[in-house]
Amino acid sequence: MAALRPVGRDEGGLTLTEVAVVMVIGTMIMAGLVGFYLASQGLWLDASTQAITQREASLVATAIRDSVRVSNRADAFSTPDALHQELALYRNASDVTPTYYFWWDPGDSLIHAGPTIGGSGPIVMSHADRFQVTKTGVAVRVDLRLRTATGSTVDMGTLAVFMN
Amino acid sequence: MEAMTGATITVIAVLGLAYSFGVGRALVNRYEVARAALGEASAQLEALQLVPPSDPTKAFGYVSPPSPFRYEGATLGSSSWRVLAYDEPSLPGTQDLKRIIVTVTWRNNAQTDSVSLERLWQP
Numbered sequence: 001m002a003a004l005r006p007v008g009r010d011e012g013g014l015t016l017t018e019v020a021v022v023m024v025i026g027t028m029i030m031a032g033l034v035g036f037y038l039a040s041q042g043l044w045l046d047a048s049t050q051a052i053t054q055r056e057a058s059l060v061a062t063a064i065r066d067s068v069r070v071s072n073r074a075d076a077f078s079t080p081d082a083l084h085q086e087l088a089l090y091r092n093a094s095d096v097t098p099t100y101y102f103w104w105d106p107g108d109s110l111i112h113a114g115p116t117i118g119g120s121g122p123i124v125m126s127h128a129d130r131f132q133v134t135k136t137g138v139a140v141r142v143d144l145r146l147r148t149a150t151g152s153t154v155d156m157g158t159l160a161v162f163m164n
Numbered sequence: 165m166e167a168m169t170g171a172t173i174t175v176i177a178v179l180g181l182a183y184s185f186g187v188g189r190a191l192v193n194r195y196e197v198a199r200a201a202l203g204e205a206s207a208q209l210e211a212l213q214l215v216p217p218s219d220p221t222k223a224f225g226y227v228s229p230p231s232p233f234r235y236e237g238a239t240l241g242s243s244s245w246r247v248l249a250y251d252e253p254s255l256p257g258t259q260d261l262k263r264i265i266v267t268v269t270w271r272n273n274a275q276t277d278s279v280s281l282e283r284l285w286q287p
Contacts, residue, residue, distance in 0.1 A: 036178060036182070040181070040182070040185055043185050043186075043188075043189055044185070046189070047188060047189045047192045050192050050193075050196065051192050051195070054192075054195065054196050054199050057199065058199055058202075058203070061203055061206075065206070065210070138214055139210070139211070139214065141207075153236070154196060154199075155200060155235060155236050156199065156200060156203050157200070157203055157204070157207060158203050158206065158207055158210075159206075159207035159208075159210050159211055160210055161210050161211075161213045161214060163213075
């Protein structure tokens, strides 16, 4: 005769309450992880775009400085407003037409450069809030403000002397 | 016990990761001002190109008074230059060239930084 096995409380498995508690804790942990991931992603994106715009601001300043140094004189015009100007550089004193331009295009808010207006593309891909040029008989001062993809701004200024 | 240990390690790892992100972002902000300071130093050095070599501000030993270094409307520090003698080994004498050092110093978030640029000029 077989021995009777007691019907027990120690049988395997989970009660509905235990499953509910595990699910609640798991959901909380997953929500925390997703929140952490999204915050990290946002921080990384913000830092990356900021770094890219900083490099682009330095690039614009260097490009303008190099071009001014090989020039003899310059003209500056406000187009389309006082915050955005066009820089026209003349290689030689006898030149009647500029040999190189830097300008802000209101169509795309980017800083362009080239031997003719509209002839070349933008130097960098960061939008410029400000592109101001101050010229004297011996030097050019440029102040620019670029906007990152996430909305923050980067300021940069440079001064270059005519050496040609 | 194992669960507690695992949870503790996980919390430490996540906090460490979050801290590293914050540090990285702060470094980007630090370099933002540093780039502007480098532009300021470069502009100052370029402006000195216009000063005649005989000017007192280019005399050996001259130290310029500090001028404010501004970034995005705020004064973060100062800029100045000094003139030192440079001894070119292949030339006779000890004051062969003028070594002009432009230094921009600024303070941002309780941290002091500086950047220096220098150029050699004929006396």
